[in-house]
Amino acid sequence: MSYVSRNKFESARKHIQEESGNLDVLGPENRSWWRQKSKNKQFNQSNSSMTVETVKQLTKVFCDDEALINKKLPKELILRIFSYLDVVSLCRCAQVSKAWNVLALDGSNWQRIDLFDFQKDVEGPIIENISRRCGGFLRQLSLRGCQSIADGSMKTLAALCPNVEDLNLNGCKKITDSTCQALAKHCVKIQKLNLDSCAAITDLSLKALSDGCPQLTHINISWCGNVTENGVEALARGCPKLKSFISKGCRQITSKAVVCLARFCEGLEVVNLLGCNNLRDEAVQVLAEKCNKLHYLCLSGCSQLTDTSLISLAQQCPYLSTLEVAGCSQFTDAGFQALARSCRYLEKMDLDECVLITDATLIHLAMGCPRIEYLTLSHCELITDEGIRHLSMSPCAAENLTVLELDNCPLITDASLEHLTSCHNLQRVELYDCQLITRVGIRRLRSHLTNIKVHAYFAPVTPPPSAGGSRQRYCRCCIIL
Structure with a gap:
């Protein structure tokens, strides 16, 4: 005591x-x-x-x-207070007394659950217990990173929680088509479904969702390598309310799939096709024509596309705010000139490895896109100090530009850093492997923009040859090993 x-x-x-x-x-x-x-x-x-x-x-x-x-305090008031707590806090309150246990574990407090903090430790029985406790109250559930969850637990969840609307299964690698079939059978109200990195998912899942989940508005099937154009076509026909379609790394998705998606889901606003390198210009043309509400589009890694795609987007998608086209090596200044003339709401552009663009692209963006905040020009080897000068004098640089990436731009010198001192809101500059940039130039930039973060790499100076003596038989690494 x-x-x-x-x-x-x-x-x-x-x-x-x-x-x-x-x-x-x-x-x-x-x-x-x-x-x-x-x-x-x-x-x-x-x-x-x-x-x-x-x-x-x-x-x-x-x-x-x-x-x-x-x-x-009335029970209703305590119950309302508990409704603002997270999972961990509710579990702690449930241990205070019998009365609090009943109130904390009431299904109405478990409408939105995120188990990401538990990740791999979450086992199937926990999901089943939550399903029984929540029942029809559950609306939103995130099991992101819960790699131990399998189909059996998800079938129980689908049967007991038919009103779920938002389900995140990102990284649940044991999930298969059986889970999606159960969701399609019981959870007809589901609107958002994240199947990112669920590698066992196939076209059967998309066909089941098409039949049973007509309210679906957001779906993520990134890195589901077994999904083909047949699954996407079935999904598009059954889920016309789709607003967001994300399929990073799905190499079997072709132009035919994107065309079908555009024709049946005209309300699309977010499309991510990173790594779908079978796409051709005709797919982007139909997408731009049918889905003119697009504000986010990622075509990075779609190396077969040409300026025709950019011109179509410029003509049909005036509300485009984010465009990621890293690795689209056939795009030229002409395509970005058309884009800059029409898409004045652009805020983020990733032009990494668009190797054909020159200072002309920066001049057009400076004049036509005053809202740009994030601009990536890495590996654009034809960009020079003159292009950066025009960019730094633009309205976007004076008010909005916060991140500028110039990695591996060999023609960029300290003169560019001098121009960037006028970008008062600039927060980060990437300068890896810019051989003509010096420490003196970086220090001068930091003296004007005290809060800026500059990421650069300077190769170590080659050591002078040894004055005498025989050469070592092994390098230091070999000696350590």
Whole structure:
């Protein structure tokens, strides 16, 4: 049993009152009890022990079902307070008392659950218990990174939680088509489904979702390598309300699939086709023509595309705000000139490895795209200081430009850094392997923009040849190994 002085005990009492929102949780009967104890000589002694009765009273204040806080606050109010807590906090509250256990585990408090913090530790029985507890209350569930979850648990979830609308299964590698078939059978209200990195998913899943989930608006099938154009076509026909389609790394998705998607899902706003290197210009043309609400488009790695795609986007998609075309090596200044004339809402552009563009592209973007915040020009080896000068003088540079990536631009010199000093909101510059950039230029830039982060790499100076002696037989690495 711990020993406390009267002062410490009074301090603890005041702390309890403050933590309870200045409510008199002790009540009049308990205040008289405190006064009675303060008159006791044994209590006044500095080294007196806290009696068992004291512990019982404190326990009664907070933990017992008859505690004053439970009497004064209606259950509905406590339940409403619990509704703002996360999973961990709810579990802790459930351990306070029987009354709180019932309220904390009430299904209405478990409408939105994110188990990412638990990740691999989450086993199937936990999902089944949550399913039974939540029932029809569950609306949003994230199992991102829960690699132990398998089809059996997901079938239970689908059957017991038919009102789920947002389900994230990113990284659940044991999930197969059986899960999607169960979702299609029971969860007809589902709107958002993330199957990123669920490698066992095939066209059967998309066909099942097409038949059973007509309300689907967002789907992510990135790195599901077994999905083909047949699955995408079936999905498009059955889910015309799609607004977001993300399929990074799905190499079997062809132009035919994208054309079908565009024709049946004209409300598309977000499309990510990174690495779908079988796409041709005709697919992007139909996408631009049918889906003119597009504001995010990623075509990175689609190396067969030409300026025809960019011109189509310029003519049909005026609300485009993010365009990622890294690795599209056939794009030229002509395509970006057309884009800059029409797409004035562009905020983010990734032109990494668009090796044919020159300073002309930067001049057009500077004049036509005043909202650009993030611009990647890495490996654009024809860009020079002149292009950066025009960019730095543009409205976007003065007000919005925050990130500029210039890795592996061999013609960029310290003169470019001097131009960038006028970009008052610039927060980060990437200069890896820019051989003509010096430490002096970087220091000068930092002296003008004190909060900027500059990432650069300078190869170590080649050591001078040894003055004499025989050459070592092994390098240092070999000696260490």
